[in-house]
Amino acid sequence: MPRKISWFTGGILMALLxxxxxxxxxxxRPIGASTYVPYFAGVIFGLDPQHYEYMxxxxxxxAWEGVMLIGAFLGxxxxxxxxxxxxxxxxxxxxxxxxxxxxxASRLFWSFVSGFVMIVGARLAGGCTSGHFxxxxxxxxxxxxxFGGIVMATVIVTGRxxxxxx
Amino acid sequence: MIDRIMHMFEIVNTEGHGxxxxxxxxxxxxxxxIQWARVDxxxxxxxxxxxxxxxxxxxxxxxxxxxxxxxxxxxxxGWAHYxxxxxxxxxxxxxxxxxxxxxAIFGKCPGTGPISxxxxxxxxxxxxxxxxxxxxxxxxAYPWFKQIMGPNLGKLTLPGLFEGHAHLVVLIYGIALxxxxxxxxxxxxxxxxxxxxKAEL
Numbered sequence: 001m002p003r004k005i006s007w008f009t010g011g012i013l014m015a016l017l018x019x020x021x022x023x024x025x026x027x028x029r030p031i032g033a034s035t036y037v038p039y040f041a042g043v044i045f046g047l048d049p050q051h052y053e054y055m056x057x058x059x060x061x062x063a064w065e066g067v068m069l070i071g072a073f074l075g076x077x078x079x080x081x082x083x084x085x086x087x088x089x090x091x092x093x094x095x096x097x098x099x100x101x102x103x104x105a106s107r108l109f110w111s112f113v114s115g116f117v118m119i120v121g122a123r124l125a126g127g128c129t130s131g132h133f134x135x136x137x138x139x140x141x142x143x144x145x146x147f148g149g150i151v152m153a154t155v156i157v158t159g160r161x162x163x164x165x166x
Numbered sequence: 167m168i169d170r171i172m173h174m175f176e177i178v179n180t181e182g183h184g185x186x187x188x189x190x191x192x193x194x195x196x197x198x199x200i201q202w203a204r205v206d207x208x209x210x211x212x213x214x215x216x217x218x219x220x221x222x223x224x225x226x227x228x229x230x231x232x233x234x235x236x237x238x239x240x241x242x243x244g245w246a247h248y249x250x251x252x253x254x255x256x257x258x259x260x261x262x263x264x265x266x267x268x269x270a271i272f273g274k275c276p277g278t279g280p281i282s283x284x285x286x287x288x289x290x291x292x293x294x295x296x297x298x299x300x301x302x303x304x305x306x307a308y309p310w311f312k313q314i315m316g317p318n319l320g321k322l323t324l325p326g327l328f329e330g331h332a333h334l335v336v337l338i339y340g341i342a343l344x345x346x347x348x349x350x351x352x353x354x355x356x357x358x359x360x361x362x363x364k365a366e367l
Contacts, residue, residue: 004362007221010203011228011347017199018233021192022246027184030249031196033277038301043170045302054308063177067186069280071193076281078194079201086204086360089286093208093273094359099216110271111289115279115296116303118268122276123304124311125261126251129275133226138233140339141250142322147262152223154266159215162271166218 003084018138029064030135033072034122036065099163197281204362206281208273209355215270219355224347231343238325238336250321257315 005013020026039062041047042055049055080087092107100106122128125147127136133151136144178186200206205222213219240246269275272293274282279297282290304311324339325332356362 004204005202007203007225007228007347010199010205011225012232013195013199014225014229015232015236017192017195018229019236019240019246022237022249023240024245024247027189027192028247029183031192033275037276037297038305039174041298041301041305043167043174044298046167046170047302047305052305052308054305060177060181063174064181064183064189066174067178067189068193068196071190071195072197072200072277073193073280073284074190075194075197076201076206076284077197079198080285084201084204086201087285089288090359091288093212093287093289094357095209095213095216095218095355096273107289108292111293112296114268114272115293116268116300117264118272118274118276118293119297119300120304121261121264121266121268123261123301124257124315125265126254126257126315128265128277129269130277131251134230134233135249136251137230138237139248139250140234140324140336142319142324142327143251143253143258145324146253146255147258147265150259150262151266151269154263155211155215155270156217158267158270159212159217163212163216166216 001083014134015138018134022135022138027064030131030139031068032061032065032127032131032135033069034065034119034128034131035062036069037119038123039063039066099166196277197284200278200281201285206274206278206285207357208282208287209357210273211269211275211278212271212273213355215273218353220350220353224350224352227343227350228347231340231347234336234343235340238333238340248323250323252321253319254315255317255319257311260314 018031021031035058039058047055049059091104096107132144132147137148175186178189203225205225210219210222214222237246241248274290279290279294283294325335328335
């Protein structure tokens, strides 16, 4: 088995998975990922859906995505251990060292803050890269196209401002 | 907490969107594809922000282009249904900007994060904990956030806007995305720590 697949092979496999998930033989539903995070927050901190409007709203999609993400974690673990053989503990990505800094504290600080902001942003928008891009843009949903355009542009502008020029 | 987790599996079992095993299987394949294509790495998403690596936009455009044409045929045949998200304009614009900034700095999205944690990335685990607190904050502040998420412009699709020409719109859209995927320069940041080789097409 090859240790890495190209964007081309990856794109075909991902398209097949999107179609299978949408189909009546699959889950009859789109792929989504960001709803599991507030759902897990509710599970960990014991938030009662009867007291929190948002918890009640996401109970079903949150549970579905929660189970899916457990599968995704296991899929990633299996591949990194046995196929790509990339499993190892690390803190600072190489490109971060090259274009930002070598400080563990800095990387962990920015990881925490951006993780926090990312979920607030995804829940405000009602979806993330999976829900709005993969599933939304595949249905040619206008909501997904607007989100996709804004995110792509913001990512590149942030990249310009946040990282050093090479 | 244990009974909440058991409850999660129960909901999936009774919801009618596939059994727990099927949903776990979909997730497993999702994680496996992303890990195998290595797009869970910081160097792929943040690398795109720095215009050092184009794997993510190429794969994203390609898979969406293929899936859009396939999905349209499946819906016509009755094998799938639309599940379109509404255009909550305020939420999508403000949320999209926050999401884009965070994605460039974190180098992950909510889908690739856990897969990255699964290959031993401690920084991503810390980011995931940040995400849990973000989810907690959003849940708590939802009554307030709700006011800035509108107006709801409805569940529109592009083919739906061109009554009678839906086939053509889907075909042009799908082919255009595939062409764009090939047209984006094949830039790949090779991580010396992983001793990566450039993947063949």
